[in-house]
Amino acid sequence: MPTIDVSHKDLCGLIGRKLSIEELRDDVMFAKTELDKVEGDVLKLDIKDTNRPDLWSAEGVAREIKARYSPGLPKYEVKKSDYVVNVDKSVEKVRPFTTCAVVKGLKIDENMLSQMIQLQEKVAGTFGSNRREVAIGVYDVGQLQFPITFKSVKDKDISFVPLEFKEKLHPKEILEKHPKGKEFGHLLKEDFPIFIDSVGEVLSMPPIINSDFSGKITEKTTDVFIECSGFDLRFLNTAINVLVAALAERGGTIYSVKVNYQKTSEVTPNLTPKKYTINVDSVNKMLGLTLKTEEILVLLKKSLYDAKQKGKKIDVLYPAYRQDIMHEDDVIEDVIISYGFNDIEPEELKTITKGGISKEIHIIDKLTEIMIGAGFQEIMSYTLTNVNDLYARMNTDGEAVEIEKPMSANWSVFRTSLIPGLMDIFSKNRHVEYPQSVFEIGNVVLADNSRETKARDVQKLAAACTGNVSYETISQRLDAFFRNIGIDYYLKKGRHDSFIEGRTAEIFVGKTSLGFIGEIHPSVLNSWDLENPVVAFEIDLEFIFKK
Amino acid sequence: MYVLTEEGKKYLKKGLPEKRLIELIRDGPVEMKEATQKLGKEFSIALQWCKKYDCVEVVHGKLTLTKEPKEIEDQQNGLKDVSDDKETSIVETLISRKLVKKGGEDLLKRAEKYKGQEVTSLNTDLIKSGVWKDVKLRPYNVESPGKKMHIGKRHPYNAFLGDVRKKLVELGFQEMIGPTIELEFWNFDALYQPQNHPSRDWTQTYSLKSPKNGDLPGGALLDNVKAAHENGWTTGSIGWGYKWSPEKASRLMPRAHGTATSARTLTNCKIPGRYFSIARCYRPDVIDATHGVEFNQTEGIVVDETLNFRSLLGILKKFAIEFAGAEKVKFFPDYYPFTEPSVQMSAKHPELGWVEFCGAGVFRKELTQPLGVDVPVIAWGLGIDRLAMFKLGIKDIRDLFSQNLDLLRKQVVV
Numbered sequence: 001m002p003t004i005d006v007s008h009k010d011l012c013g014l015i016g017r018k019l020s021i022e023e024l025r026d027d028v029m030f031a032k033t034e035l036d037k038v039e040g041d042v043l044k045l046d047i048k049d050t051n052r053p054d055l056w057s058a059e060g061v062a063r064e065i066k067a068r069y070s071p072g073l074p075k076y077e078v079k080k081s082d083y084v085v086n087v088d089k090s091v092e093k094v095r096p097f098t099t100c101a102v103v104k105g106l107k108i109d110e111n112m113l114s115q116m117i118q119l120q121e122k123v124a125g126t127f128g129s130n131r132r133e134v135a136i137g138v139y140d141v142g143q144l145q146f147p148i149t150f151k152s153v154k155d156k157d158i159s160f161v162p163l164e165f166k167e168k169l170h171p172k173e174i175l176e177k178h179p180k181g182k183e184f185g186h187l188l189k190e191d192f193p194i195f196i197d198s199v200g201e202v203l204s205m206p207p208i209i210n211s212d213f214s215g216k217i218t219e220k221t222t223d224v225f226i227e228c229s230g231f232d233l234r235f236l237n238t239a240i241n242v243l244v245a246a247l248a249e250r251g252g253t254i255y256s257v258k259v260n261y262q263k264t265s266e267v268t269p270n271l272t273p274k275k276y277t278i279n280v281d282s283v284n285k286m287l288g289l290t291l292k293t294e295e296i297l298v299l300l301k302k303s304l305y306d307a308k309q310k311g312k313k314i315d316v317l318y319p320a321y322r323q324d325i326m327h328e329d330d331v332i333e334d335v336i337i338s339y340g341f342n343d344i345e346p347e348e349l350k351t352i353t354k355g356g357i358s359k360e361i362h363i364i365d366k367l368t369e370i371m372i373g374a375g376f377q378e379i380m381s382y383t384l385t386n387v388n389d390l391y392a393r394m395n396t397d398g399e400a401v402e403i404e405k406p407m408s409a410n411w412s413v414f415r416t417s418l419i420p421g422l423m424d425i426f427s428k429n430r431h432v433e434y435p436q437s438v439f440e441i442g443n444v445v446l447a448d449n450s451r452e453t454k455a456r457d458v459q460k461l462a463a464a465c466t467g468n469v470s471y472e473t474i475s476q477r478l479d480a481f482f483r484n485i486g487i488d489y490y491l492k493k494g495r496h497d498s499f500i501e502g503r504t505a506e507i508f509v510g511k512t513s514l515g516f517i518g519e520i521h522p523s524v525l526n527s528w529d530l531e532n533p534v535v536a537f538e539i540d541l542e543f544i545f546k547k
Numbered sequence: 548m549y550v551l552t553e554e555g556k557k558y559l560k561k562g563l564p565e566k567r568l569i570e571l572i573r574d575g576p577v578e579m580k581e582a583t584q585k586l587g588k589e590f591s592i593a594l595q596w597c598k599k600y601d602c603v604e605v606v607h608g609k610l611t612l613t614k615e616p617k618e619i620e621d622q623q624n625g626l627k628d629v630s631d632d633k634e635t636s637i638v639e640t641l642i643s644r645k646l647v648k649k650g651g652e653d654l655l656k657r658a659e660k661y662k663g664q665e666v667t668s669l670n671t672d673l674i675k676s677g678v679w680k681d682v683k684l685r686p687y688n689v690e691s692p693g694k695k696m697h698i699g700k701r702h703p704y705n706a707f708l709g710d711v712r713k714k715l716v717e718l719g720f721q722e723m724i725g726p727t728i729e730l731e732f733w734n735f736d737a738l739y740q741p742q743n744h745p746s747r748d749w750t751q752t753y754s755l756k757s758p759k760n761g762d763l764p765g766g767a768l769l770d771n772v773k774a775a776h777e778n779g780w781t782t783g784s785i786g787w788g789y790k791w792s793p794e795k796a797s798r799l800m801p802r803a804h805g806t807a808t809s810a811r812t813l814t815n816c817k818i819p820g821r822y823f824s825i826a827r828c829y830r831p832d833v834i835d836a837t838h839g840v841e842f843n844q845t846e847g848i849v850v851d852e853t854l855n856f857r858s859l860l861g862i863l864k865k866f867a868i869e870f871a872g873a874e875k876v877k878f879f880p881d882y883y884p885f886t887e888p889s890v891q892m893s894a895k896h897p898e899l900g901w902v903e904f905c906g907a908g909v910f911r912k913e914l915t916q917p918l919g920v921d922v923p924v925i926a927w928g929l930g931i932d933r934l935a936m937f938k939l940g941i942k943d944i945r946d947l948f949s950q951n952l953d954l955l956r957k958q959v960v961v
Contacts, residue, residue, distance in 0.1 A: 001882075032880040034891075048891070049882040050745065129745050232743075234788065286888070286909070288855030327784035327912060333880075333888035336856055341878035341890060346860035350853045351819040355716035358724050365709070372699035377955055380702040380948050382840045383727065383827055401728060402756040403801065405749060407831045411840045414727070414801075429952040436952060437699070445727050452762040453799060455728040 002047045002122045006058035009041055010111040014062030014249060017069065024065075030303075030337060031055050031064035053127040053238065054321040057119040058111070059246040064304065071301035073317055076248050076271040081255040085195075085227070088151030089262055095135075095193040095206060095229050098150050099240040099268040100257035102141060103247045104223040112250055113219060119246055123239050124207070131184050134230045134239045135207030137195065141223035143214035145198045150229070152191045160202035161212040171205060180209045195227060203227075225257075233266075234323060240269045241321035273306065273317040278328040280312050286332050287339070288347060299338040305331070360459060360545055364441050367461060367541070370484045374477050376439040376463055381421035383443065384411040389420045393527040395497045401445050401455050414445035414455075418462035419498065419538050423520075426466050427528040434532060435467030441541070459545070460515075464536035471503050471519050474535035478507070478517055485544065491517065498524050507539055515539035549629040549638060555646035559626040564593035566619050569602070569612060576609035703958045704947045707935045708825055711845060714869055720823040720847055725808030727827065730761045732796040734803055736772055737810040738885040739914040741787040742795045746884070752803045753829055760797040768814065769793070771917035782912040801829035805846040806885070809926060813918040816850050823847030836943040846928035848910070854923035856888060856909070863905050866929060867894035871904055886926055887911050899937055904930050 012018050019027060021043075025035045028045060032055060037044040047055050054060050063074065078101075085100050106112070120136045128134025159168040162178050169177065171192040175185035187207055195203035197214075204210040206229045217224065224247075228239040244254050259266045280293050291299075293309050300307040306317040316331060324330060336344075357365075368378065386409060391397050400413035415421065418440050425438050443457040465473050475491070482489045487509055494506030499518030507514045517537035525534060551559060561567070564586060571577055571585060583590045597603040600616040625637040629647050641647040658676035665683040666673070673679045701709070712722065725733075735747055745751065763769055771780055773793070779786035802808075805826030812822050825845050832838035849862060860878060867873040873894035881891035886908020894904040907927035915924050935947060939958070949955060 029879055032882060034879055048880060048889075051882065051884070126745060129743065129748060130750075133743065232789075286856055288857035326779065326786060327782065327887070329887045329909075329911065336888050337880045341860075341880060344857055344860060344878075346864045347855075347857040348861045348865070349849070349851065349858055351851055353719040353817075353819055353821045354721070355719045355821070356721050357712055357716055358722040360724065361712070361722060368701065372701065375699045377697070377700055377952065378702040378705060379950070379955075380705050381950075382948060384829070384840055403829075404754045404756045404759075405831070406753070407833065408840075425950050425952065428950050432952045432956075433697070438952070443727065449758075452764070453726050453728045453730060454758050454761050455726070455799075457727050 001050060002056045002126050003036065004045050004047060004056055004058075004118055004122065006043050006045060006061065006115070007041050007111050008038075008043050010115075011043065011058050011062055014058055015066050015069075019065075027065045027068065028061060029341070030068060031061040032337065033061055049324070050126060051324045052322070053119075053123045053242045054245065054319070056122045056126075056242075057246050058115050059119075059249040060242075063249060067302055067304045071298070072304070073273055073301075073306035074245075074304060074319055076245055076254060076320075078254045078256050078269060078271050081257065082146075083225070083255065083257040084147035085257055085259045086147055086149045087259060087261050088149060090152035090191075091150055091193050094152045094188075094191045096231060097233050097236055098227050098229045098259060099233070099236040099266070100225065100227045100259055101240055101244045101269045102223065102225050102255040102257060103244055103252040104141070104255060106222050106224065106247060106250065106252045108217070108219050108221055110219070113217065115246070116217065119243065123242060128230065128235065128239065131207035132187055132230075133232060133235050134228055136239065136243070137204040137206060137210050137215060137227050137229075138217055138243075139203055139210065139214045139225045140217060140221045141225050142221075143201075144203070144225055145201070148195055148197050148203065148225075150193065150195050150227075152193045154190065155192065158192070158194060158202065160205075162205075162209040163212050163215050165212060174205065174209060178209055184208050193229065237268070237270065238321065238323040241271060241319075244269050245271070245319065245321045269320075271320045274320055274322070274325070276316050276318065276325055276328070276331060277310070278314050278316065278331050280314060282328055283332050283335055286329065287336055287344070289344070291339075296335055299335045300331075303334040303338045305334070363545055364459070364541070367481075367485070367544070368441060370481055371439045371441075371461070371463060373484075374437075374480055376437045376477075379422065379425055379438045379440040381415075381418070381424070381440060381442065382411065383415055383445065384413070385415045385420065386410050386412050389424065390415060390417065393423070393524065394420055395521055395524050395527070399447055401447055416444050416446060417538060418442060418444065418460050419464065419536055422462055422464040422536065423524070423528045423530070423534070426464070426530055426534060430529070430531070435465060435469060437463070437465045439463035459541040460538055461541055462536065462538040464520075464534055466530065466532045466534045469533055469535050471535055474517060474519075474537055475505075478537050487544070487547065489514070494518075497521070507537065509543060512543055514543055549642075549647050549649060551626065551629060552645055552648050555626055555629075555641065558623075558646060563596075563619065563623055563626075564589035565596040565600075566623055568593035568597060568610070569615060569619065572603070572610050572612045573615075576606060576611040579605070579608055579610060582610055697956050700955070700958070700960060702949075702955065703939050703960075704935060704949070706960070707938060708843065708845075708931075711870070711929075711931055712823075712825060715823045715845075715847070718821070718865065718869065720821040723808050723812045723822045723824045723847075725802065725805070725811055725824065725826065727802055728755070728761075728799055729802045729807045730763065730796065731798045731800055732763055732772070733810050734800060734807040736776065736791075736796045737914070737918060738806055739775060739911050740884045741776060741789065742792060743789065744884060750831060753801050753831055755799045755801075759799060760794070761799045763793055763797045768917065768919075772796075775913040775917045779913060780917060782916045784911075784913045786913065802826060803830055804828055805844040805928070806926060809846065809848045810914075810918065812848065813850070813915065813920050813924065816848075816920070818920075818922055819849075819851040819853075821847065821849050834945070836945070839944050839948065842932065842944075844928060845931040846926070848927075849925040850920060850922060851925075852922045854909070854925055859890065859907060859909060859925050862925060862927065863890070863892045863907055866905055866927070867892065870929065870931070871896045871902065871934060873897070873904075877901070881906055881908070883908055883926075885911055885914050896934075896937075899933075902930070902933055904933075906930075 032049045034046045036046045124131045155172045159170045175181040228236045297307045402413045406412035441461045448456040491505035496516045504518035515538045520534040602614045658672040658678035662681045773791045774780035776791040805824045808824045828844045867876045871894045875895035877893045879891045881889040889908035892905040893901045910924040
């Protein structure tokens with residue numbers, strides 16, 4: 001969810017009305033936005049729609065609110081020009097496409113400049129997947145000599161002064177030294193795409209950095225050249241349209257740019273409104289109301305659509321900067337937002353269904369009751385852990401399902417046993433009154449190649465006691481557990497590296513081994529910094545679920 | 548004091564064996580065989596005593612009564628009342644026959660030493676002997692609080708989730724359970740989340756080290772989902788318009804949201820049906836006071852022919868009343884890639900004030916139709932952790948999974 005800062009005064013200026021904070025709080029809903037915080041003149045806005053970059057600026061939010069007062073489709077004129085960008089074959093495998101535009105007659109002030117930068121960052125960052133899909137450059141037209149070429153070079157072929165730097169650097173040096181190079185350098189390897197003008201002045205190296213020479217916009221700039229580069233023209237067209245429409249809201253005049261590829265050429269930006277057709281019945285079915293067609297037409301216009309009735313259907317035109325309309329439901333949602341979510345009377349469900357908890361939880365609840373009756377405190381642990389706690393400190397070894405690139409090495413594998421979690425509890429509560437008895441019922445994740453997900457969840461029950469305890473302490477409780485669930489079990493001398501040899505038993509029901517019981521090995525106690533004996537058992541609950 | 552032995556109690560009820568033998572032959576001689584059958588093992592006891600009192604003769608193999616001795620009647624009566632302390636000859640005989648024994652004597656003696664004294668603990672001797680009437684029971688300091696003891700309890704967060712579960716069941720929801728490790732297919736593709744969507748980036752979701760890929764479901768389901776992404780299939784949508792990759796869909800990940808389980812349920816659900824899950828979910832968030840290592844998501848679906856946007860709001864309002872005790876709610880437009888329209892609800896909690904409480908929406912047709920559902924489906928998720936934190940008096944979300952035994956022991960249950 002993009003979060004943007006806008007100036008209250010600037011926003012009202014763009015809307016053309018002075019609106020109080022409270023009025024705005026309601027009105028920003030029409031822009032799928034929530035007013036999160038007010039800090040002086042700065043409003044922090046949460047824009048809910050991650051698929052509507054046109055909303056991610058003061059200009060975009062203002063446009064939606066303005067339509068409440070002056071409804072209808074916004075019109076953007078694109079003037080023809082001689083500006084040309086030639087796309088060289090060398091970028092085909094590096095960053096093959098670009099969409100460009102020139103906007104003139106801008107009166108850039110502080111607010112406008114901060115909105116331009118913010119929108120650029122949000123479009124490239126959020127919509128453009130951190131510049132991978134969409135990288136954006138904005139330049140002062142006055143510094144450029146058209147035509148411009150978009151081509152790919154090798155490291156030694158070129159050097160230029162990147163934005164905010166003083167010295168000329170080769171591409172690899174930029175990736176090493178410039179903050180933006182460090183941040184986005186992983187997107188490039190041995191080939192470096194650059195925009196370069198007809199006198200050999202480098203504009204930028206997307207998706208990393210502009211040049212200091214032409215890629216700097218100040219309050220003195222009036223005319224800008226904008227390029228978006230990436231891999232998918234659908235994203236790139238949306239991005240350029242969003243950017244130029246925002247500048248047009250500030251009074252800029254849009255000029256087209258001809259982009260020449262090897263065999264084809266495109267004229268961008270294309271701001272011709274897009275068409276869609278919806279059914280009146282679908283609107284009412286979704287809404288649960290019976291709106292008249294005329295009412296729907298009004299609601300659509302207040303959402304920046306042009307709408308015309310055609311029998312039981314409505315033909316709509318909508319701005320070219322929108323790329324989110326795939327289905328009539330997308331238009332219908334705008335009708336509902338336009339109607340006002342809080343003006344719709346909620347309705348109770350008409351049908352009746354029978355509720356229930358899962359069979360496993362039903363049984364787990366009963367097992368929990370027995371364990372609590374036996375005096376154990378229930379514990380709830382994370383299912384993620386690390387191999388040190390899970391195996392090394394338990395004196396065991398094993399294969400756990402492991403996360404790629406974990407946020408922290410502490411939480412990098414899924415637990416395969418619950419006992420380490422109980423040891424962790426004892427270890428963290430050494431100062432707390434003894435004896436301590438704890439248990440957990442929860443799932444472990446085991447690798448399982450026979451499953452579609454190559455893993456399966458297994459519910460387990462583990463219990464442990466510490467203090468003045470012996471093997472008998474835990475065997476008595478295990479016995480009580482089984483007697484109270486009516487299962488005949490038996491214990492058989494066993495071996496488990498976490499337990500003391502000769503004080504370890506395997507727990508069986510019939511021929512099925514359910515787990516282990518025993519006294520924890522002193523070496524394990526040492527590794528958890530424990531000073532009192534610990535006795536524990538762990539059993540697999542799948543057998544009990546099946547019973 | 549005398550008491551009846553077990554045998555004595557038996558004869559009090561049935562009559563002494565010799566008494567029963569006399570009754571049997573009173574009306575005329577009876578075959579030895581018949582008497583043996585009637586009295587069983589006790590026949591020999593009966594015959595022994597009758598011979599002692601010389602009241603029975605054996606004539607031609609038949610038992611014949613010669614007189615009815617008073618002693619037998621006395622003994623029978625003697626069994627009726629042995630509490631009398633008098634040591635009569637009858638009692639002596641009964642004692643010798645092991646029908647009566649001395650009893651309670653030590654107890655009485657033990658109890659008597661307390662007579663007229665002040666005693667601390669009321670014991671069995673005092674209670675049974677009746678000596679409690681003659682002692683003074685020392686008063687305790689009843690106002691001092693009880694000594695601390697630690698009992699077994701549920702983990703407070705789990706207990707809270709149990710209450711949530713109960714409430715959802717009351718509201719007609721059936722619990723679903725899904726796997727922790729999921730295919731991206733169920734976590735994203737089946738939910739119509741495009742493969743190049745930013746939320747599928749590694750910074751937003753985890754993946755697994757090895758193996759990286761699982762097995763995709765086959766058949767029409769896969770073809771339909773693929774077509775929905777690429778061109779909208781037959782849903783009336785244009786789709787996302789990109790080349791859908793089965794390889795990407797088959798990648799494995801720890802479930803990032805419970806909605807993955809809802810997607811699985813849709814392929815095999817009842818109509819009308821209501822489902823919920825409380826699912827442990829995993830996302831690569833920086834761990835802080837509002838982001839735990841993992842979190843529980845309470846979410847679900849309603850599948851029903853009669854659903855529309857108004858019923859969506861109705862469901863959410865009901866949740867606000869049931870879970871947050873809120874009467875006032877406010878709805879905001881929201882966005883999820885898999886719902887349209889989407890809504891967020893804030894509820895006015897009596898103590899917390901306005902809280903963002905619920906995100907919901909109508910599942911897109913590009914999602915439901917490929918999974919074989921042709922009726923509207925509402926999906927919802929509850930911000931239950933915020934309420935849990937409030938209820939349990941917790942400021943840091945990491946404390947929901949508290950490991951502090953001291954706090955767990957102190958935590959109140961109701």
